[in-house]
Amino acid sequence: MTLFEPPGPVSGVCDDPELMLVHQYLMKRDPDGARFARVLRDTIDQLLNGEATGRYDWATLFKTEKTHAGTLVEINLQREFEFGDGVDMDYRIEGVDVDCKYSQKFGSWMIPPEAEGHLCLLVWADDYQSRWSAGLLRIERRWLNGGTNRDMKFTVKAEHRNKITWLWKDAILPENVLLHLDPxxxxxxxxxxxxxxxxxxxxxxxxxxxxxxxxxxxxxxxxxxxxxxxxxxxxxxxxxxxxxxxxxxxxxxxxxxxxxxxxxxxxxxxxxxxxxxxxxxxxxxxxxxxxxxxxxxxxxxxxxxxxxxxxxxxxxxxxxxxxxxxx
Missing domain, CATH: 1.10.10.10 (Winged helix-like DNA-binding domain superfamily/Winged helix DNA-binding domain)
Structure with a gap:
C-alpha cells in the first residue's frame, strides 16, 4: 500500500514550540530512526513469541495480543529512550507531556478524550509492508472523528493527517524474513x-x-x-x-x-x-x-x-x- 498523505509540517516550520522541542530531542537521539525501528521490530517479535509458538505472522495473534501491542510499544520505547513518566500523559520529554499511540493500521490511532490539548506521538508499523512511521500531533477536537466506540476514543480525520509533524515517514522496518518467504x-x-x-x-x-x-x-x-x-x-x-x-x-x-x-x-x-x-x-x-x-x-x-x-x-x-x- 502506498501512503498518499501530504507531508506534515517539518522541522523549523511548525509554530508549536513544545512540539518542536520534543521533535528536536527525538531526532537528536535517533537521527536515522534506527533505534525506533529496532524497538518496533523487537516488539512485534515479542508479541509473536516465535521461540515458544513458532508464529511469524501478525494475523495469527489473538485479539487480546493485538490489543496489547500498543502498550508494549509504549513500554519498549520508554525503556529504549529512557523517557520520564508523564504527569497526565505517558511520557515526560523535555518537560512536555506526550501520549504514545500505536496502530498496525495506518491512521487508526485511538485518541482518548483526555489527550485533547496534549502532544501525541503517533506510531504505525506494518509487518506485511515492512514499513513504519512516527510523528507528533497536538490534539485538537476539531481534527478528530467522533468517538463512537465503547471507550469514546477518537481517530484523526484523514483530511487532517497532514497536520502531523513526521519524525520518520514510511521508513523501512527490518524485514520479518519468514513472513515474506515463498511458501x-x-x-x-x-x-x-x-x-x-x-x-x-x-x-x-x-x-x-x-x-x-x-x-x-x-x-x-x-x-x-x-x-x-x-x-x-x-x-x-x-x-x-x-x-x-x-x-x-x-x-x-x-x-x-x-x-x-x-x-x-x-x-x-x-x-x-x-x-x-x-x-x-x-x-x-x-x-x-x-x-x-x-x-x-x-x-x-x-x-x-x-x-x-x-x-x-x-x-x-x-x-x-x-x-x-x-x-
Missing part, C-alpha cells in the same frame, strides 16, 4: 518433522543468502531457549560448523564480521542480525567481483555454477582482516 521455502525451513532446532536453523541459513536475518527469525526457527547456540560459528580448534563444508558462512553483528560483509559487497548485519552467503575462493574468472580476505585467502560470493569450496574460518571478535578488492 515452499518457508515450509522447508519450518517443516514439523524437523524436531531439532539445529536442523531448522541450518535450513534457514542454507536457504536464505544475502539478506539481513533478525534474531526473531532465528528464534522462531530454533524454538529453543539457547537459540544463539544454533548459529554460533565454531571457534578455532572446535568442531567445524555443519554448513562450512557447503561453503556457507554466517556473518554476525560484530565488527570483524561486518567488515567481511562490506568487503563482499552485500548487506551488513546490524545489531541482532545475521547475513549468510555461499562463498568460493577468488579465481581469475571472478575479476570485478568484490572480494574479502578471510583467514589468509580471498573469497567472493558464489554465483550459480561456481564450485563448492569449504568455507573459511571467520575472524574472531577481536580480529578484523577483511579488505575490499575489485580486481
Amino acid at each position: 515452499a521455502t518457508r515450509e522447508r525451513i519450518l517443516i514439523p518433522g524437523k524436531k531439532k532446532g539445529q536442523a531448522r536453523v541450518r535450513e534457514l541459513f542454507r536457504s536464505i543468502h544475502g539478506k539481513r536475518i533478525g534474531r526473531g527469525v532465528v528464534r522462531t526457527a530454533a524454538q529453543q531457549l539457547d537459540y544463539m547456540a544454533r548459529v554460533r560459528e565454531g571457534s578455532k580448534g572446535r568442531a567445524r560448523p555443519a554448513l562450512r563444508p557447503e561453503g556457507i558462512i554466517i556473518l554476525g553483528d560484530y565488527q570483524p564480521h561486518q567488515a567481511v560483509a562490506r568487503a563482499l559487497g552485500g548487506p551488513v548485519p546490524e545489531e541482532g542480525e545475521f547475513v549468510a552467503h555461499r562463498v568460493v575462493r577468488a579465481r581469475p574468472e571472478h575479476t570485478g567481483r568484490p572480494q574479502a580476505e578471510i583467514d589468509g585467502e580471498f573469497w567472493v560470493v558464489a554465483q550459480p555454477g561456481d564450485p563448492v569450496d569449504t568455507a573459511p574460518q571467520l575472524p574472531e571478535a577481536q580480529e578484523s582482516r577483511a579488505k575490499t578488492y575489485n580486481v
Whole structure:
C-alpha cells in the first residue's frame, strides 16, 4: 500500500514550540530512526513469541495480543529512550507531556478524550509492508472523528493527517524474513518433522543468502531457549560448523564480521542480525567481483555454477582482516 498523505509540517516550520522541542530531542537521539525501528521490530517479535509458538505472522495473534501491542510499544520505547513518566500523559520529554499511540493500521490511532490539548506521538508499523512511521500531533477536537466506540476514543480525520509533524515517514522496518518467504521455502525451513532446532536453523541459513536475518527469525526457527547456540560459528580448534563444508558462512553483528560483509559487497548485519552467503575462493574468472580476505585467502560470493569450496574460518571478535578488492 502506498501512503498518499501530504507531508506534515517539518522541522523549523511548525509554530508549536513544545512540539518542536520534543521533535528536536527525538531526532537528536535517533537521527536515522534506527533505534525506533529496532524497538518496533523487537516488539512485534515479542508479541509473536516465535521461540515458544513458532508464529511469524501478525494475523495469527489473538485479539487480546493485538490489543496489547500498543502498550508494549509504549513500554519498549520508554525503556529504549529512557523517557520520564508523564504527569497526565505517558511520557515526560523535555518537560512536555506526550501520549504514545500505536496502530498496525495506518491512521487508526485511538485518541482518548483526555489527550485533547496534549502532544501525541503517533506510531504505525506494518509487518506485511515492512514499513513504519512516527510523528507528533497536538490534539485538537476539531481534527478528530467522533468517538463512537465503547471507550469514546477518537481517530484523526484523514483530511487532517497532514497536520502531523513526521519524525520518520514510511521508513523501512527490518524485514520479518519468514513472513515474506515463498511458501515452499518457508515450509522447508519450518517443516514439523524437523524436531531439532539445529536442523531448522541450518535450513534457514542454507536457504536464505544475502539478506539481513533478525534474531526473531532465528528464534522462531530454533524454538529453543539457547537459540544463539544454533548459529554460533565454531571457534578455532572446535568442531567445524555443519554448513562450512557447503561453503556457507554466517556473518554476525560484530565488527570483524561486518567488515567481511562490506568487503563482499552485500548487506551488513546490524545489531541482532545475521547475513549468510555461499562463498568460493577468488579465481581469475571472478575479476570485478568484490572480494574479502578471510583467514589468509580471498573469497567472493558464489554465483550459480561456481564450485563448492569449504568455507573459511571467520575472524574472531577481536580480529578484523577483511579488505575490499575489485580486481
